[in-house]
Every structure is written in C-alpha cells, then in structure tokens.
Amino acid sequence: MLTLYTMPGSCAFASHLALEYAKADYRLAWLDFRRTEQRSAEYLKINPKGRVPALVTPRGVLTETPAILQYIAQTHPAAKLAPLDDPFALADMNAFNSYLCSTVHVAHAHKTRGNRWVDDPAAIEAMRRKVPETMTACFQTIETEFFRGPWVMGEAFSVSDIYLFTITGWLAGDSVDVARFPKVAAHHAQLSADARVQKVQAEVKAVA
Numbered sequence: 191m192l193t194l195y196t197m198p199g200s201c202a203f204a205s206h207l208a209l210e211y212a213k214a215d216y217r218l219a220w221l222d223f224r225r226t227e228q229r230s231a232e233y234l235k236i237n238p239k240g241r242v243p244a245l246v247t248p249r250g251v252l253t254e255t256p257a258i259l260q261y262i263a264q265t266h267p268a269a270k271l272a273p274l275d276d277p278f279a280l281a282d283m284n285a286f287n288s289y290l291c292s293t294v295h296v297a298h299a300h301k302t303r304g305n306r307w308v309d310d311p312a313a314i315e316a317m318r319r320k321v322p323e324t325m326t327a328c329f330q331t332i333e334t335e336f337f338r339g340p341w342v343m344g345e346a347f348s349v350s351d352i353y354l355f356t357i358t359g360w361l362a363g364d365s366v367d368v369a370r371f372p373k374v375a376a377h378h379a380q381l382s383a384d385a386r387v388q389k390v391q392a393e394v395k396a397v398a
C-alpha cells in the first residue's frame with residue numbers, strides 16, 4: 191500500500207493521477223494549505239522540504255514529482271506509463287519531466303511564492319507580473335520543440351502526459367490562454383474527457 195501526501199490544486203495532482211492510471215494500491219493523505227499543514231512538525235518528519243507530493247512506499251519516502259512518476263511507472267509496468275526497456279527514451283521522458291519541474295513549475299511559483307526568493311514587496315510584485323510572459327515562453331517551447339504527438343513523447347502515452355496535463359491546468363490562473371498552443375490545448379481537452387482524470391478531479395474537488 192502506497193500513501194500519497196497531497197493538497198488540492200497542487201502539483202501532487204500528477205502523482206495522484208499516475209497512481210490512478212497505474213491501478214496502484216494507494217491511499218491519499220490530504221494536507222490543508224490554509225492551515226499550512228505542509229509545514230507542521232508531523233509532516234516535516236515525512237518531507238523535511240515542507241512540500242507535496244510525498245509518496246510513502248514500503249522502502250521509504252519519495253519526493254519530487256519526476257522521481258515519483260518514474261517510481262509509479264516502474265513498479266506498475268503493466269500500465270505502460272514509461273518506456274522502461276529503452277534507456278534513451280526513458281531519459282528523454284525524464285528530461286521533459288525535469289523541465290516541467292525545474293523551469294515551468296518554478297516560473298508559475300513566482301506568482302504566489304515570490305517570498306521564497308526576495309523580501310522586497312516591489313520585487314515580489316515584479317515577479318508576479320512577469321508570470322504570464324514566462325509561462326507563455328515555456329509553453330511556446332513545449333508546443334514547438336517538445337510535444338511530438340499524439341502524446342508528449344510520441345506514439346506512446348507516458349507519465350509526461352499526466353504531468354503536462356497537470357501544469358497546463360494552471361495556465362488560465364496565470365492569465366495565459368491555452369488556445370495559443372493548439373497541440374497542448376488539444377492534449378488537455380482529450381485528457382479532460384478521460385474517466386480517470388475526472389475521477390481524480392472529483393476527489394480533489396470534494397476536499398478543496
């Protein structure tokens with residue numbers, strides 16, 4: 191049994207959805223953002239970074255979305271969520287996931303988490319204002335350089351599709367119109383119609 195620590199509206203949605211696609215045996219442990227439970231002494235014992243996701247496995251705790259997604263894919267090979275027998279393709283998939291994690295997610299975080307980097311209110315506001323521009327640049331790169339079609343990595347669906355779906359869902363809140371990126375928009379619409387996505391979205395809505 192796996193336990194995923196998660197919060198509504200967070201990047202942990204990707205790990206939640208991957209567990210669902212993998213048909214994994216899992217339970218959810220919801221943290222309340224409003225009560226900053228992610229920084230409670232109890233949770234910091236699980237993830238000292240004070241962030242979600244954290245996945246409790248029989249071997250220990252995993253954090254960082256790309257690592258969790260690969261773990262879920264590798265431990266549930268029947269779900270075919272990653273090119274497990276092809277080292278180059280697996281690394282290529284992880285390169286995309288790392289881009290989402292270390293560049294796109296960080297660009298988005300400048301909207302509400304500027305105080306991670308600066309204290310000056312004017313600088314925080316300047317960072318917030320820049321988010322539509324940086325998120326547009328990131329998604330333009332995904333649209334023109336990375337997205338192969340019909341899925342992110344080409345013919346085979348992978349956890350990269352789940353992760354991209356999650357972050358694409360943040361665009362409207364970042365004042366970026368997804369319609370500017372036709373391939374990404376079609377991908378988002380297609381996955382939005384998937385019963386597994388709708389089940390996970392309903393679970394998030396029920397606790398939000």
Ligand SMILES: N[C@@H](CCC(=O)N[C@@H](CS)C(=O)NCC(=O)O)C(=O)O
Nearest residue numbers: 200201228240241242243254255291
């Ligand atoms: N690099 C980490 C980022 C994790 C992260 O920043 N999670 C956010 C939610 S999307 C969080 O827990 N924020 C809580 C906080 O900053 O207090 C990953 O991809 O898993």
